[in-house]
Amino acid sequence: MSTFLYIVDEMGYKERGSYMDLIVAIGVAAKYVWDIYRLQLLTPLTGVAFQGPMVRAILLSVVATIILHIIYAILTGSKDTKEDQRDRQVSRFGDWISLFPLASGAFAGLILAMYGAHHFWIANAIYAGFFISAITGNIARIIVYRRGLMVT
Amino acid sequence: MTRKPTRVTNNIRTLRFMNNEMTQADLAEQIGVTRQTVIAIEQGRYSPTLEVAFLIARAFKVPLEEVFQFPEYK
Numbered sequence: 001m002s003t004f005l006y007i008v009d010e011m012g013y014k015e016r017g018s019y020m021d022l023i024v025a026i027g028v029a030a031k032y033v034w035d036i037y038r039l040q041l042l043t044p045l046t047g048v049a050f051q052g053p054m055v056r057a058i059l060l061s062v063v064a065t066i067i068l069h070i071i072y073a074i075l076t077g078s079k080d081t082k083e084d085q086r087d088r089q090v091s092r093f094g095d096w097i098s099l100f101p102l103a104s105g106a107f108a109g110l111i112l113a114m115y116g117a118h119h120f121w122i123a124n125a126i127y128a129g130f131f132i133s134a135i136t137g138n139i140a141r142i143i144v145y146r147r148g149l150m151v152t
Numbered sequence: 153m154t155r156k157p158t159r160v161t162n163n164i165r166t167l168r169f170m171n172n173e174m175t176q177a178d179l180a181e182q183i184g185v186t187r188q189t190v191i192a193i194e195q196g197r198y199s200p201t202l203e204v205a206f207l208i209a210r211a212f213k214v215p216l217e218e219v220f221q222f223p224e225y226k
Contacts, residue, residue: 012188084185086198148157148197 011145013076014087018094018141020068024061025134032057032127046118054127061134090144098137105129158199161221165194167212174211183207 035053036045073081108125168174176194180187183204192198193208200208209216 012186015188082186084189085201085204086185086189086192146197148192149199 012083012087013072013081014083014091015142015145016072017069018138018145020072021065022135022138022142024064024068025131025138028057028061028064029131031060046120048120050120050123054123057127058130089149090141093144093149094137094141097140098133101132101136102129105132156196158196159223160199161196161223162193162219163221164190164208164219167214167219171212179208179211182211 032053035057036048036050039048039050039053105126105128108129109122112122112125164179168176168179176190177187180190183190184207185200185204189198189200193200193204205216205220209219212219
C-alpha cells in the first residue's frame with residue numbers, strides 16, 4: 001500500500017521517466033534476444049544476420065522512449081514535467097553508474113576483436129554493454145530517488 | 153533500521169504547519185523546486201544545496217539553523 005501511495009504521490013516526472021526508460025530498455029532487449037533466438041534455430045549463431053534486428057532494436061528504443069515521454073506529458077500536462085537540482089544530481093549519478101558497463105562492453109568488444117572473434121560476438125558484446133548500461137543507470141536513478149543519495 | 157542518506161535534520165514540517173499550514177506544493181513553488189524534492193528534503197532523503205536551504209529559511213522568515221540542524225559527531 002505504501003509503495004502504491006509513493007508511486008501516486010511522491011514520484012516526479014523524471015523518476016517516472018526512469019521507470020519508462022527501464023521498461024523500454026528491457027522490452028527492446030527482450031525482443032532482440034527473441035529475434036536472434038528464432039533466427040539461430042535455422043542457422044548457427046555466428047551465421048545469424050543479426051544486423052537488421054540490432055539496428056531495429058536501437059531505433060525502437062529511441063522511438064519508444066520519445067513516444068512514451070510525449071504520451072506521459074500529454075496525459076499529465078506540462079506542469080508535471082519540471083525538473084530541478086535534485087533531478088539533475090540523480091541523473092548525473094545514474095550516468096556515472098551506467099558508464100562502467102558501457103566501457104566494459106566496449107572493452108569486451110576490443111578484446112574480442114584483438115583475438116579475431118567473429119563479428120557477431122564483437123557487435124553483441126558492445127550491444128550488451130549498451131543494454132546493461134541502460135538498465136544499471138535507470139535502476140541506480142530509481143534507487144537514489146527512493147532512498148536518497150548517501151552523503152559521507 | 154536503514155541508515156538515512158544524510159545526517160542533516162530539519163523542522164520543515166513543523167514550520168509549514170506554523171506558517172498557515174503551508175502546503176509542500178506552495179513551498180516548492182516559492183523556492184523553485186519540485187514538490188517531490190520538498191518531500192525528499194522533509195523526509196531526510198535529500199540534502200538541498202546551500203542556496204535552496206537559504207531559500208527555505210527565507211520562505212519561513214527564520215534563520216537557517218531554525219530549519220536545519222547538523223548533530224555533533226559522537
